[in-house]
Amino acid sequence: MKGSNISPVPALATKFLKLAGIIVILFTIINSVLLLYPLNLGDIDWRLSFTTQIIERGILPILGIALMFCGYGFEEILGIAPPEAKVSWNSLKFWIYLLSLFLGIMFLLLIPLHISTAVAESNQNVQKLNEEAVIAQKQLEERLGERQSSLASLLKNNQRLEEYISQEQLNEEQLAELEKFKNNPAALKVRTEEIREELTKQLEQKKQKAQQSTQITAVKSSVRIGLTSLLLASCYLTIGWSGFTGKPRKVRQ
Template identity: 85%
Template sequence: MKGSNISPVPALAAKFLKLSGIIMVLFAIINSMLLLFPFNLGDIEWRLNFTTQIIERGILPILGIALMFCGYGFEEILGIAPPQAKVSWSNLKFWIYLLSFFCGIMFLLLIPLHISTAVAQSNQNVEKLNEDAVIAQKQLEERLGQRESSLASLLKNNQKLEEYISQEQLSKEQLAELEKFKNNPDALKVRTEEIRTQLTKQLEQNKQKAQQSSQLTAVKSSVRIGLTSLLLASCYLTIGWSGFKGSKSKVR
């Protein structure tokens, strides 16, 4: 008599909860599978993007499972749930528990994969920054050499020097510096060396800042995604273990 006068609304609500949960889980599985394509495990950026998105979307199946078990709970409260002595492979709960175990193990394995990938990308970025710094230093040397050579040639020709001064809007400090270079050619070399030292120091500082930023990004990503994956793994494993353990205790 317990389930003879059940209102259709609560019964439908229980079914809709289970249906919503199933759709949410299937939606998460399909989207996760699509992330694999195009498959390129050897690419660091692909691996980092894949692990990050999988872990960030890992909460969706949990919500789907929660909705499903809310539906099962309503059915038991209403007395319309069929009696089940144990969880078998023909039962949807069995596959949910199995999926939870699989997801728990997967998220545990994703932790070292993501951390190693984040570190590898950081090292790759640092190497690229070092290469760019070498190129920038070479370009700086070439520009300074050209500047010193052109100024030295200009200072030796009074006519060209006067034309240069008349064409360029030079400040008093610049005019005084040109006069100094003309009277003392070694002063030009000294000034060039000062500029080289200053710009080289600036390039080195920019490189170090970029390297520190890349390394900090890798650390933040490793901590955030790693802890998130650990929490997801513990939740999924708890669901799977509780389900199978609970079904065994009922059989006893």
């Protein structure tokens, strides 16, 4: 079939497919470059966000390449353009294959970068949680110490104790506890220690739960983004390698 007998509609369709593919690829490249600004490689959150977004958008160039080669394939089927015997450097296909190889290598390198960054962020969050737990424990000790001193002073003054009871409207259990503390000051210290142990245990459980959550998040992110990047790398490397090493298809006479 000769190219002169081809309907203009299929011919235009092949051009539109290639144009759409080029636009998708350029759109992705431009947006990926813009992700670099403002550049802040020393910030863990920035690196994690950058690698995540780059990998999550990695499928778009594949779609662009697929559209372009659909256009090339239809051109060969329609006889508009013969199959190339060899891909030359001044051919658009050459640069697409080269871009594919570059993207394949890039996505391979992003795997350890993302995983190490996710682990670093997890360790940073764990350290922050430990620091917050130390501060919370210190504040707890201060509050309990102040309360113990205040109650001890209150129990020594009957007038203030009566005023406190009338103002707070204590129930029978609380009144009995105050009476116990008044008759046995050591019981106040014992009760304070019990409260300290209980609240410290709650703080520790809360800290461990938060640490487990941040570690699980890091593992999930490493597995999901790492596998996605590996799949993208294998796809791009296959496209690039096949383009430069594949044998040209023979045309039937």
